[in-house]
Amino acid sequence: MELLQSILSTWPLLATLLPLTLLYLLLTTLLTYFRPSLRSLPGPFLARISSLPRLWTCYTGSQHLHHLHLHDKYGPFVRVGPNHVSFSNPSLIPVVYSISSKFVKSDFYTLFDIKTPAGAMPTIFSVRDEAVHKGFKRPVAGAYAMSALRELEGGVDECTEIFMGKMEERVGGEVDLGVWVHWYAWDTITTLTFSNRLDFMAREQDIQGIISAINARLKYNSIIGQAPWLHKYIFGNRFAAYLATFIPSLAILNSSKYIVDFTAAQLRHHQSLDSKPPSSPSEGPGHRPKAGYPDMLSRFRRSPALSSSELLSHATGNIFAGSDTTAASLRSIFYHLCLSPSALSTLQNEISTASAKGNLSDPVTFAEAQALPYLQAVIKEALRMHPAVGLLLERLAPSPEGLTLPNGIHLPAGTVVGMNPWVSARDPLVYPSPYTFKPERWLEASEEELKLMERNFLAFGGGSRTCLGKNISLLEMGKLVPQVLRRFEFELAEPGKEWVMEDYWFVQQRELVCRVKRREGGMKEG
Numbered sequence: 001m002e003l004l005q006s007i008l009s010t011w012p013l014l015a016t017l018l019p020l021t022l023l024y025l026l027l028t029t030l031l032t033y034f035r036p037s038l039r040s041l042p043g044p045f046l047a048r049i050s051s052l053p054r055l056w057t058c059y060t061g062s063q064h065l066h067h068l069h070l071h072d073k074y075g076p077f078v079r080v081g082p083n084h085v086s087f088s089n090p091s092l093i094p095v096v097y098s099i100s101s102k103f104v105k106s107d108f109y110t111l112f113d114i115k116t117p118a119g120a121m122p123t124i125f126s127v128r129d130e131a132v133h134k135g136f137k138r139p140v141a142g143a144y145a146m147s148a149l150r151e152l153e154g155g156v157d158e159c160t161e162i163f164m165g166k167m168e169e170r171v172g173g174e175v176d177l178g179v180w181v182h183w184y185a186w187d188t189i190t191t192l193t194f195s196n197r198l199d200f201m202a203r204e205q206d207i208q209g210i211i212s213a214i215n216a217r218l219k220y221n222s223i224i225g226q227a228p229w230l231h232k233y234i235f236g237n238r239f240a241a242y243l244a245t246f247i248p249s250l251a252i253l254n255s256s257k258y259i260v261d262f263t264a265a266q267l268r269h270h271q272s273l274d275s276k277p278p279s280s281p282s283e284g285p286g287h288r289p290k291a292g293y294p295d296m297l298s299r300f301r302r303s304p305a306l307s308s309s310e311l312l313s314h315a316t317g318n319i320f321a322g323s324d325t326t327a328a329s330l331r332s333i334f335y336h337l338c339l340s341p342s343a344l345s346t347l348q349n350e351i352s353t354a355s356a357k358g359n360l361s362d363p364v365t366f367a368e369a370q371a372l373p374y375l376q377a378v379i380k381e382a383l384r385m386h387p388a389v390g391l392l393l394e395r396l397a398p399s400p401e402g403l404t405l406p407n408g409i410h411l412p413a414g415t416v417v418g419m420n421p422w423v424s425a426r427d428p429l430v431y432p433s434p435y436t437f438k439p440e441r442w443l444e445a446s447e448e449e450l451k452l453m454e455r456n457f458l459a460f461g462g463g464s465r466t467c468l469g470k471n472i473s474l475l476e477m478g479k480l481v482p483q484v485l486r487r488f489e490f491e492l493a494e495p496g497k498e499w500v501m502e503d504y505w506f507v508q509q510r511e512l513v514c515r516v517k518r519r520e521g522g523m524k525e526g
Contacts, residue, residue, distance in 0.1 A: 116312050
């Protein structure tokens, strides 16, 4: 009875607050919907007033396809959020993503910052301030130059040799090629970075659960990154993060510390190698590679300008992105070659001809791979068909000028704008028959057509924020693909079954199950 009287006594207050609250929500919704300039852009109604559509499509791992659908329906400029605009017009690419662009990264990238002993710190990928980015990049840029990476070919060759041996064991059977190229990429990046091949391939497993940890964190970053302010209430909040440690399904999503700790352990391992001779044999974890080449971390450590926290940041960046991009690209290469017998035959003939002329070593060198034009076209086309990143490359319209779109609509400073690499790769005016795998397009294009295709090619980002690890990926792909195809053939185990894709920043593929055959007339184990 007392409870009822208490409720009745507060009813006049509730009766007053409820209409005011509803009025406030209505006004907020209307102000968001009719935000200056953005109100003129087409887009789904709910996306104009809420982040829910972006959160949902990201949660389902399908945002790359969602953006393609939106541009097919609404045109070159689509309002995909209360303050978010996606564009497909290629004329904006050099404006937004050029080296001299004033468009900085949005708060989406804050989710990719890491925690170090010195406190929170961005990685070279996540840093938003362009001046800081330049200073951050300068001490390590040389280690990513192709001339420096080619000194590390011995490490790539060691990993390729293991991969080849594992495929040899499976001739006549089936293999999940997607899993194997992921393990290959992981063994290679840890070898090149730390001189410590962790033997994912040899042990045929996810070592220390690091792949699962990164996949989980990418999922969290991608979803919550659609509304970055949510992070401070979830894993950006100490108490919430602590509670999550008691719930396994949530703890793995908050794996940022685990990833940093994993990298820190690799740094300590690398420092312990200083007392070991560079020529010690590579028989497993804890040994320098056979050739004793200078790994990337050795180059990083030469710079006195790098603090220990910055060194950790750079190494973590390598680990976080150095395998998934390459693995996704390798899957795309082999998958599309399986689906295109004519392209596969042309590439095999190019490899065989070069080998017969004595132009291919065993293993294939990067320089030799560069001299195979059809191989390079296959790699380029596979990256176009399946860009590794499938979310908006978000940038902020600069202050105070904002951005005037080609249709005359002016977007105020602070508007989040961007292009999805999957959208740029499917522009029919740039790439005729964009859903067709056609390596020849890169060889037959005129100079003007090639320039346009290159401008739209965002597989590695663009401008000053082009993926720093681009050359690592190109080195691995250029060497592995011809080496594998000169000895083996792969056929899809279920030709009519498409692979499964999940878009959590990187568009990862699953179920690339293939039958392994030894290529007739191909190389055999020597």
